[in-house]
Amino acid sequence: MTTALTLVSGPGDDGARVLSVTGEIDMSNAAEFGAALDRELAAGPAVTVDLTGVAYLDSAGVAVLFDRAGERDLRLVAPRLLERVLRVSGLTQVTKVVIR
Template sequence: MTTALTLVTGAGDDGKRVLTATGEIDMSNAGEFGAALDRELAAGGPVVVDLTGVTYLDSAGIAVLFDRATVHDLRLTAPRLLDRVLRVSGLARCAEVTIR
């Protein structure tokens, strides 16, 4: 059984747009994740993607992030659980990654 994905948007303390994801990101909800990220990116400026509440991230979720990180200023905050997948996939070379 998969954990539902919850997406919350808002502004961080520094005024940057923040998309906070909680749960699992996989092929069943990658489109929803991508659409939410696109809405934040449309507002302009860097977008912080807070993945600290994400417990699973498959290749569909990585693809969503890659597609946008090569064109936009994405800043990812992720739990140690996702550190390896972000680095091995090469995403850490396309986006600023902070591990918490």
């Protein structure tokens, strides 16, 4: 059974935008995740995506992050559970990733 995706946005301690994500990110909700991330990127120059509440991230979710990384100030905070996926996918090479 898939855990519902929850997206909560707001300002972080450093003034940058934060998108806190809980649940699972897969092809069934990747577009919703991407739209929420796009809104945050439009609201400010830097966005931290807090993935510490994410239990599953498939290739559709990785693609959403890749599509928005690189030229933008996108930072990921992720649980150890997602470390391998982020490293093997190459996301750690194109954006800042903090594992907690």
